[in-house]
Amino acid sequence: MRAIVEDYVSTEEPVGSKALVERHQLGVSPATVRNDMAVLEEEGFIAQPHTSAGRVPTDKGYRLFVDKLTAVKPMSVAERRAISSFLDGAVDVDDVVQRSVRLLSQLTRQIAVVQYPTLSRSTVRHVELVALSTTRVLAVLILSSGRVEQRVVELEEALADDELFELRAGINGAVTGKVIAEAAGAVTAIVEDLRPGTQMAGAAVAAVLAEAMSDHRSDERVAVSGAANLSRFGEFDTNIRPILEALEEHVVLLKLLGETEADGMVTVRIGHEGPLPRFSSSSVVSAGYGPGDTAIASLGIVGPTRMDYPGTMASVRAVARYVSRILDEA
Incomplete structure (x- = not known):
């Protein structure tokens, strides 16, 4: 077989x-x-x-072949070095995603899909408050996904340096390490614990941070690369239109990637095993990525069932691990 x-x-x-x-x-x-x-x-x-x-x-034969693989083929030293040097040059999370999707399509010669880090799965790494003036504060929210949100807060009353220090410490103590949904509630709850003279400023800062934590616009965003690779595969001749249409629908692509774990495991869905009938002639190889053992998003490739499964699985796993490392060090 x-x-x-x-x-x-x-x-x-x-x-x-x-x-x-x-x-x-x-x-x-x-x-x-x-x-x-x-x-x-x-x-x-x-x-x-x-x-x-x-x-x-x-499909059953490919499934047997994939299930009998004793281990994912390791990347060569040259391949690992190329991945590392390409991704290490990224300047922010958006750049990491764009570089990753291009790299994955080049390595596999398939259609690559990378989900942007999901805000709802992120945790708060740190909150910084910077005084721009006595009545203006820059609130910086840093998440485990590497995402950074900045908001300028206008205060009705002047805030002294010691009061700003107290507010910063109180907010970080309440939200650091919490999942974003929990942090949004925790940041507003600390206001009543502040000194009376700091509560008004604290309420303004807390409201802005809570709003930033509730902005889930990136949760259904994906980056796609390698659509031109469809022309390489005769299997897609009669099914290319629905696939091209699906590449424009981010929700559909997220459904294809499915739920994954950030533990180095690669998920392979072959032909009719996938959730969408229009992709019955294709396979999806995906993996989760995120800091530590937490999957905050997924990445993978979509290609014909006739693909190099060992090589594709190795590429997907390697890119997912490198992106996870970058987010862990951010």
Whole structure:
């Protein structure tokens, strides 16, 4: 089964018994291989596309092949160095996403999809308050996703340096490490614990921060690269229009990526295993990324079921790990 998949992926032609014996030096006759292929066909692992042709793997056959992989193929030193140097040059989270999606499409020669870090899964790393004047404060919200939100807060009364220090300490004590939804409630709850002279300024700052924490506009944003790679695959000839349309629908792409974990695990959905019938001729290889062991978003590729699964899985895992590392160090 492994030989059939490897040959079909590399040659793009249905695989015959004689070719298998010659390429893989199986040490048996073509007749023996034909008998084994007949059993595989009867069990639904391979199929004959037309009379007198060789055999091609089915979704069930690809699933068996992927499940039998003992480990994801490691990246070469050169590949790891190229990924690291390309991603390490990113200047912010948006740049990380854009670089990652381009890199992934180049490595796999497939359609790459990278979800922007999901605000709702992020935690608060730090809140900084900077006095611009006695009545103006710059509130800086730093999240575990690497996202940074800045808001200018206009105060009705002047705020002294010691009062600003107290407010900063109180807010960080209440929200640092909390998931964003919990932090939004916690930041407003601290106002009543402040000194009377600081409460009005605290309420203004808390309201602005709570609003910033509730801005979930990025939760359904994705970056896409490599659509031109569709032209490489004849399998998509009759299905290319719905796929191109789906590339414009971020919600659809997020559904394709599905839920993933940031533990180095790669998820493979083959053909009809996916959630959308229009993608029945494609496979999706995805992984979660985020700081530590927390998945705050997903990335992956969409390509034909006839793909280099070991190489694609290695590329997806490697890029996810590098992006996670970047966010962890941010």
